[in-house]
Amino acid sequence: MAARSGEFDLIARHFAPIAQRDPAALSLKDDAAVFTPPTGCEVVVTTDALVSDVHFRNLDAPELIAKKVLRVNLSDLAAMGATPLGVVLTAGYGPDVSEDWIERFAKGFGEDCAAYSVALMGGDTVGTPGPTFFSLTAFGYIATGRALRRDQARPGDLLAVTGTLGDAAIGLSVLAGDCNDLDDAARDHLKDRYWLPRPRIDIAKSCISLGKRFAAMDISDGLAGDCRKICAASNVGMTIDRMKIPLSNAAAQAVEHDEHRWQNVLAGGDDYELLIAGAPDYVAALGDQVTVIGTVTDKVGQVELIGPDGKMAELAPGGFDHFR
Numbered sequence: 001m002a003a004r005s006g007e008f009d010l011i012a013r014h015f016a017p018i019a020q021r022d023p024a025a026l027s028l029k030d031d032a033a034v035f036t037p038p039t040g041c042e043v044v045v046t047t048d049a050l051v052s053d054v055h056f057r058n059l060d061a062p063e064l065i066a067k068k069v070l071r072v073n074l075s076d077l078a079a080m081g082a083t084p085l086g087v088v089l090t091a092g093y094g095p096d097v098s099e100d101w102i103e104r105f106a107k108g109f110g111e112d113c114a115a116y117s118v119a120l121m122g123g124d125t126v127g128t129p130g131p132t133f134f135s136l137t138a139f140g141y142i143a144t145g146r147a148l149r150r151d152q153a154r155p156g157d158l159l160a161v162t163g164t165l166g167d168a169a170i171g172l173s174v175l176a177g178d179c180n181d182l183d184d185a186a187r188d189h190l191k192d193r194y195w196l197p198r199p200r201i202d203i204a205k206s207c208i209s210l211g212k213r214f215a216a217m218d219i220s221d222g223l224a225g226d227c228r229k230i231c232a233a234s235n236v237g238m239t240i241d242r243m244k245i246p247l248s249n250a251a252a253q254a255v256e257h258d259e260h261r262w263q264n265v266l267a268g269g270d271d272y273e274l275l276i277a278g279a280p281d282y283v284a285a286l287g288d289q290v291t292v293i294g295t296v297t298d299k300v301g302q303v304e305l306i307g308p309d310g311k312m313a314e315l316a317p318g319g320f321d322h323f324r
Contacts, residue, residue, distance in 0.1 A: 015089075015109075015120060033121035033122045035086060037085070037141040040144055041141040041143055042142055042143075043139060044077055044080050044082035044140040044142055045137065045138070045139055046080075047136065047138070048072050048073050048076070049133060050069055050072070050134050051131055051132075051133045052132040058132065060195065061108075062101050062102075063111075064108065064195045064196065065134075066106070066107075066108035067112045067195075068196065069089075069134045069136050070109060070113065070116070071196065071198070071199050071272070072272060073087065073137075074116060074138060074199035074201065075197060075200070075272040076138065076218060077199070077201070078200050078204040078274065079216050079217045079218040079274060080140070080142065080147045080149075081142055081146065081147055082147065082204075083205070084138065084201070085118070085119070085139045085141055086139050087113075087120060088120075088121050088122045088139075089122075089134065089135075089136050090126075091125050091132075091133075092127070092128040092133045093125070093128065094127075094128055094129070094130065094131055095128075097132055116201075143208075146211075148204065148207060148208070148214055148216040149233070150217050150230050150234065151215065152213050152214060152215040152277070153215035153230050153236050154234070154277075155236055155296055155298040156279070156295070157277040157280075158278065158279075158280050158283040158292050158295060159238055159275070159277050159292065159293055160275075160276045160283050160291060160292045160293060161219070161223075161245075161246065161274065161276070161291055162200045162203050162274045162291075163198065164246045164273070165219070165223055165246065165247070165266075165271050166247060166251045166255075166262075166268055167189070167193035167251050168190075168193045168194040168271050168272075169264035169268020169269060169270060169271075170251055170261060170268070171191045171192070171193050171195075172270070173264065174190050174191055179254055179257075181257045181258075182250065182253055186250035186253050186254070187250075189249075189250040190250050193271075194270060199272065200273060204274060206286055207276065207278075207286070210285055212279070212282040212285075213282065214278040214282060215230050215233075215234055215277040215278070216276045217275055218272050218274055218275070219273050219275050220269060220270065220271070220272055221269045222268055222318060223266055223267070223275070224316065224317055225267065225317045225318060227275060227303055227315075228317060230277060231301055231302075232301065234277075234296075236300060237296070237297040237300055237302040238295070238296055238304070239294050239297055239303075239304045239305075239306065240293055240304070240305050241293060241305075242266075242305055242307055242308060243306075244292065244294070245265060245266075246293075251264075266315070266318065267317075276290060
């Protein structure tokens with residue numbers, strides 16, 4: 001493998017061109033970026049680290065990895081109702097990463113920065129003897145005092161989700177060589193959902209535009225575990241009806257072939273859909289952008305699951321834990 005260029009050459013060649021969309025980046029020639037949020041707005045900040053073969057597959061296309069690195073952070077901004085503004089990217093490249101790989105990563109990253117109107121404002125590039133990793137910090141803005149919060153759920157609220165659940169976790173199984181009983185279209189759909197999360201920025205903005213009380217978060221570690229985070233923040237419980245959980249045709253095909261795939265739907269990570277709680281009329285105002293899957297209760301910390309037989313049981317946490 002040919003030697004990679006040095007840090008500054010890599011930045012100048014592959015990442016500085018992406019930074020030209022916003023003068024705040026100062027063309028990546030200074031030690032930091034300088035930006036001002038729109039008048040009357042607060043800054044929303046989030047960060048995530050993604051490690052090779054923990055959060056993404058090392059053998060996946062670098063363009064897809066780049067887009068996932070960006071989108072998982074944009075999903076966190078969406079969960080707060082924020083409009084994306086810019087990102088700072090730290091990249092640690094393992095010894096097996098070629099400059100061609102980095103060029104392809106930068107290409108995919110730049111495409112998504114353009115697609116989501118996000119500026120690359122800076123970061124750091126290093127070599128590492130360990131696995132390749134990325135840490136991205138994303139900045140967004142929202143009208144002062146309007147951010148969606150996890151602590152706003154109340155007993156009697158409806159619980160709703162965007163999109164469909166379980167696709168990404170089942171897609172990872174497909175990539176691992178499982179689910180061979182699915183047709184090609186289903187397999188392709190599920191793999192795509194694992195590779196490319198869809199940050200629900202527009203739906204979060206719909207919540208903000210209503211000016212009503214909503215609790216929200218993105219489902220990154222699985223519905224079973226993530227719903228408890230709203231419960232803990234809001235001091236509430238939840239009841240979820242399994243039959244109301246929205247499935248794609250591909251995921252429905254998977255659970256029909258193997259009932260155990262419901263574990264992927266309930267506890268699988270990487271969906272990056274939004275979990276939203278709000279008063280019934282508030283949720284109704286969101287229309288078909290969301291699917292109601294349950295209710296918020298006063299049984300603090302208790303999450304119950306209504307099965308297809310109508311019986312109710314405690315839903316085990318089972319969410320993805322990055323330290324396991």
